[in-house]
Amino acid sequence: MATPVYLKKMTWTMEEGLISKWLKREGDKTSEGEGLCEVETEKTTDEIQAPASGTLLKVLHKEGTAVPVNALIAVIGSPGEDISSIPVSAEPTVATGPQLVPLEKAQQARVSPTISEAPEPSLERIRISPSARRLARERGIDVTKIKGTGPSGRIVSEDVLTFSGKPEAGLPAEEYKSAPLAGHRKVIADRLSLSARTAVHVPITMEIDMTPAAKLKSEKEKTGLQVSYNDFIIKATAMALREFPAVNTMLLGQELRTITEVNVGFAVVSGEDLLVPVIRNADQLSLEDISRNGKTLAERARSGSLTTREMSGGTFTVSNLGMYDVDLFAPVINPPETAILGVGRIVPKLVVLGENTVIRQMMTLTLVFDHRVIDGARAAKFLQRVKQLLETPEKLVS
């Protein structure tokens, strides 16, 4: 039986996706779960995977076409199979055989074919083992949403357990809510576990006296310029990265690639998502430019309209949890970058200065670096340089 392939909704805000690349051509064999095409959304690029094994019989949209969510994009089946029951035709002028769908119907299908218009799979036709059906019933899971991996695509117990994400049997359905690991969450999970598996994370911590920066910040504000502490930190980091190319290096397989551009990413929370927009060539931008760019990017992140380009190309990441009263923390390196800076809150503290005890605005920075790429002394010098720049902020605006 032929299987239709639809453009899935990849993020909550996604309305359409750009088919950027077909990984399979018409006539190619594909197996279930294999990537069929790459789809670019405003947030990310993801693969559409084959929902079934077979031959890619029909591709409905060329590369570079924007397609609405839930639109039919391809059909998988056996070679020579009659797929007339599926409203296939993006190019009505191309004859596909005697079973060609009438033009009118085909165009309708092209305009807004949605999952709800596809024939609803009836319960009788779902292959599911008695055990899997029992488990699904116990967990309150809709079996039509589960993909079977047993013989002939039968849904077996394991599929239900995988779907519900709880391998332990016997928990009543009311005690938890389950959702599949998918979309952006899955991207984060995959990338961070890759980082944790590969990079050798070492955190080092320094206290920064932000009193001069605070003074400069309020001076700027008096002239009508809104600059955040984060802007200072990004600027100082970018300047230090320019001086320490080893930190601006990526380990790619067996290659150490030192990047010429200094592109600083900063973590932004957008609803449920964690996004990292990138300020390119941050070392060459003025504090004001960084501030302006940063604001625009953060707003675009929160509205979910960042482009893939705006989120790629980073060589270093700054993550700030100061606004949540966090004093210090050690973030996970954003692969394949070499280091990440964890920014804590700025808080007035009693500090010994010369012979006196004074109140200063203190902030703790934690640099987590990949020990495979750089050593502790170099990382310390780098962080020390960031500290010097932040404590003499006039260097950041000159």
Added chain:
Amino acid sequence: MSETRELDFAEAIREAIRQEMLRDKTLILMGEDVGKFGGIFGCTKGLQAEFGEERIRDTPISETAILGASIGAALTGMHCIAELEFMDFIGCPMDQIFNQMAKIRYMFGGSMNVPVVLRAPAGSRYPVACGAAQHSQSLEAWFMHVPGLKVVTPSMPYDAKGLLINAIRCGDPVLFVEHKLLYYAKRMASLRGPYPTLIQKVPEESYVIPFGKADIKRPGEDITVVATMMMVHKALRVAEELAKKGISMEVIDPRTLVPLDKQTIVESVKKTGKVVVASEDAKTAGVGAEIAAMIMEEAFDYLDAPVKRVSGLDVPIPYAPILESTVVPQERHIREAVLEVLGQKE
């Protein structure tokens, strides 16, 4: 103090008979060539010399006579073991078995019972010998269909001894099926190699294994294989192989088909969700059919795949060894079935 030695199946049978002969003076044994010759498969060797011609009786070549005389003697107070040379000849005394032996207790309102153990050597002897269509059959399923009979199908020496002693003492008619290939273990190294479980430590002292108690011959998590008689040994060999692929096979030997230990099988199915039933008899209306149907009734909601039967083909057993090895299920048939049910490729 109990002494354990390594015995094969035939030795375990002989020891059970001898010990019961010593214990019970009313016990006699009848069959063709059971006396001087010691039985066609050697199970009664030496017993006539020890217990005399009266108690270990050579009979004419008439299975009907053997059964008729045994049932008659049992009704007049004796305990009898009736031995067939081959189970294939069980058709001759059929009325004696299913209308008389199995029904007398019921017909006489419980006032009489028939303590007869009918020992019936069954099964294919491939690769040891060729028995063809009239000396190789496994007909135990016929008797599962006869209310009033117990059907015992041991696979190992330890079980054979305990179950035979229980059969002799239980006071009711028992069909005691002995797979012929099990007899050859001590004589043939080529069998001992692949199936080390054919020879076992068996306590010298007398002991009883109750009917209706299955034995888990190998615990496992992924799939349950219910196997009988020689198929138990074949299944254990497959389990050993598949363990290397990370497949954990539970092998259950029901040991008695009537009564059947449903509970042990169902509990295993609830754990694994997947079942293969391996028996040597012809597939249609066979042992596998009965066990599969029982599982469907008792554990449907726990099945994760259809129950698969591995059984003999529905054809007469051929004389040519290569054909016999196709008609009679071998390890490869079990392995294929297990992988199929698990949804894996060879």
